[in-house]
Structure formats: C-alpha cells, structure tokens
Amino acid sequence: MRILITGSNGMLGSDLVAELAPYEICGLDRHNNRHSQIQYEQVDITDRTAVLKAVTLLKPSIIVHAAAFTDVDECELNPTQAFSVNSKGTQWVAEAGDSCGATLFFMSTDYVFDGTKQLPYNEEDKPNPLSVYGRSKFQAEEFLKSKCRSSWILRTSWLFGMNGKNFFRTIAQLAREKKELRIVDDQRGVPTYTKDLAKAIRILIERGSRAKGYHLYHIANTGETTWFQAAKKFLEKTCPDIKLIPISSQELNRPAKRPLNSVFNMERIKKDFGIQLRRWDEALLQFQSEVLKKE
Numbered sequence: 001m002r003i004l005i006t007g008s009n010g011m012l013g014s015d016l017v018a019e020l021a022p023y024e025i026c027g028l029d030r031h032n033n034r035h036s037q038i039q040y041e042q043v044d045i046t047d048r049t050a051v052l053k054a055v056t057l058l059k060p061s062i063i064v065h066a067a068a069f070t071d072v073d074e075c076e077l078n079p080t081q082a083f084s085v086n087s088k089g090t091q092w093v094a095e096a097g098d099s100c101g102a103t104l105f106f107m108s109t110d111y112v113f114d115g116t117k118q119l120p121y122n123e124e125d126k127p128n129p130l131s132v133y134g135r136s137k138f139q140a141e142e143f144l145k146s147k148c149r150s151s152w153i154l155r156t157s158w159l160f161g162m163n164g165k166n167f168f169r170t171i172a173q174l175a176r177e178k179k180e181l182r183i184v185d186d187q188r189g190v191p192t193y194t195k196d197l198a199k200a201i202r203i204l205i206e207r208g209s210r211a212k213g214y215h216l217y218h219i220a221n222t223g224e225t226t227w228f229q230a231a232k233k234f235l236e237k238t239c240p241d242i243k244l245i246p247i248s249s250q251e252l253n254r255p256a257k258r259p260l261n262s263v264f265n266m267e268r269i270k271k272d273f274g275i276q277l278r279r280w281d282e283a284l285l286q287f288q289s290e291v292l293k294k295e
C-alpha cells in the first residue's frame with residue numbers, strides 16, 4: 001500500500017509521516033522536504049498540471065490530503081487564494097488521485113458549521129460556514145461528494161501538535177512575555193492532538209480504505225472546552241501566576257467569524273470503526289510534557 005500525504009511538512013502531515021512509517025509513504029508540499037526518509041514532490045497544489053504529474057509519478061493507492069491554506073484570518077483577507085488552495089487545489093488532488101485509482105482521505109473542518117446548534121454537531125447537520133476558510137473547505141467537500149470515485153471526508157477541530165503553529169504554542173510564548181492574557185471564552189470546541197488524529201487515520205486506512213464511494217466522519221479528541229478554559233488548563237502548572245481574562249469573540253474582533261459551538265458528535269466513527277480518541281485535556285498533558293522535554 002503506497003500512501004501519499006499532501007501537506008507532509010505541516011503540523012498534521014508531519015505526524016502522519018511518523019505514524020504511517022511502516023507503510024510505503026511519500027510526501028507532497030510546496031516547500032523543501034522536512035522528512036529526509038520519504039520520497040517527496042515539491043508542488044503547489046494550485047498548479048493542476050504539476051499535481052497530475054506528481055501524483056501520476058508517485059502512483060499512490062491512498063492519498064491523505066492535509067495540504068491547505070489554514071490561517072483562518074488570512075483566508076478572510078485573501079479569499080481568491082483561499083478558494084484556489086482549499087477548493088480548487090483539493091479538486092486537482094482528487095482528479096489526479098481518481099486517475100490512478102487512489103482513495104482520498106480529505107481533512108476538513110468544524111468551521112463548516114455556523115455554531116448556532118446547542119448540541120454537538122453530527123454528520124447529518126447542515127453546514128453553513130461563517131468564514132472564507134470554512135466556505136472554501138466546504139466547497140471542496142461538495143466536489144468530492146459529487147465527483148470523486150472514492151473519498152473520505154474527515155472533519156476535525158482545533159488542532160495542536162509538535163510541528164506547527166497552534167493556539168497552545170502561541171499561549172506558551174505570550175505567557176513568557178506578558179503578565180496577563182485576554183482569551184476568548186464564548187467559543188466551544190474540542191482541541192485535538194495531531195498525534196492522536198494521525199493514529200486514528202491509520203486505523204481508518206487499515207480498516208476502511210477498501211470501501212469505495214463517499215464517506216463522512218467527525219473525528220476529534222473527546223470532551224469540550226472554550227479557548228479560555230483550555231489556556232487555563234495549559235498554564236495552570238507552568239505559569240500559575242499569570243492573570244487570564246476571559247473576553248468575547250466580539251471584543252477580539254478578528255477578521256474571520258468563528259462558530260460559537262463546534263463540538264462534534266462522534267458516534268458514527270465509534271460505531272463503524274470502534275474509534276474513540278481520549279479526552280482533549282489528557283492529550284494536552286502529553287503534548288505539554290513533550291514540548292517541555294524538547295525545550
């Protein structure tokens with residue numbers, strides 16, 4: 001089984017490279033390869049011809065498509081680029097994958113929802129993205145649903161991991177520089193550790209990738225929190241003296257609107273594959289000890 005990981009230099013992509021190492025893996029991203037042990041193609045996924053050439057050369061049977069324009073506020077300010085990478089780029093990867101009979105696992109997002117539901121979102125709930133990022137990812141989902149021979153859409157949320165920019169790394173940095181931090185407390189969601197997610201994707205590939213057609217799953221760590229509560233948990237041992245001030249999304253006033261609730265119901269993936277990730281705060285503790293070990 002040859003597995004191609006797009007976005008292999010990214011936060012999730014790097015953990016996928018490690019988790020899927022027992023298989024024959026190859027990577028694709030737009031800058032120099034970060035992982036010397038894998039076959040690699042340097043490609044911008046907005047270039048349709050280059051994507052087709054690279055995928056045809058690599059001939060994967062599975063593609064995990066994690067490459068994306070992931071800065072939600074930058075997407076809001078650059079909608080043309082956001083749709084070009086997240087929607088069209090996904091279309092080019094899917095078409096190239098189809099041409100060599102590959103099954104595609106596409107990483108999508110909780111930001112396809114508008115957050116007005118009070119209960120956790122399940123796969124039957126209707127998306128209504130509030131941001132350019134959310135719309136660009138949902139447009140990719142719609143393409144895969146209607147046009148791709150074999151696709152798995154995996155929606156996940158609030159990623160953190162060792163190899164990329166994320167909320168907890170930013171908080172750790174700010175806590176070293178400041179005495180007080182103002183953090184949003186009106187968005188509910190589930191922080192998800194990319195190492196845990198990579199393990200779950202491996203199980204899905206091993207148990208499910210022979211099934212053709214269209215599949216949609218919500219997948220994240222379990223439990224729920226707000227950014228404020230998550231920051232409190234993260235800093236309680238390492239920076240007990242820092243003052244944390246809860247604020248509203250409106251006060252923060254970022255370019256892109258976020259859903260106030262994006263907690264997932266994950267019964268479907270549990271029922272179909274027995275996959276249930278551990279609680280987000282347990283995963284966060286492990287992440288924290290790994291960060292401390294490294295620094």
Ligand SMILES: NC(=O)c1ccc[n+]([C@@H]2O[C@H](COP(=O)([O-])OP(=O)(O)OC[C@H]3O[C@@H](n4cnc5c(N)ncnc54)[C@H](OP(=O)(O)O)[C@@H]3O)[C@@H](O)[C@H]2O)c1
Pocket residue numbers: 006007008009010011012013028029030031043044045046065066067068069070085089107108109110137156157158159160164165
């Ligand atoms: N982060 C989250 O909280 C979150 C939540 C839900 C879903 N997701 C989805 O999960 C996936 C992985 O997220 P992540 O946070 O691990 O992403 P990430 O760290 O930003 O990695 C994405 C990778 O894709 C590359 N890339 C960007 N534009 C490209 C292009 N035009 N052509 C080729 N490669 C390109 C990036 O390169 P550069 O570094 O050079 O830009 C980066 O290496 C994404 O599909 C994302 O939409 C993320």
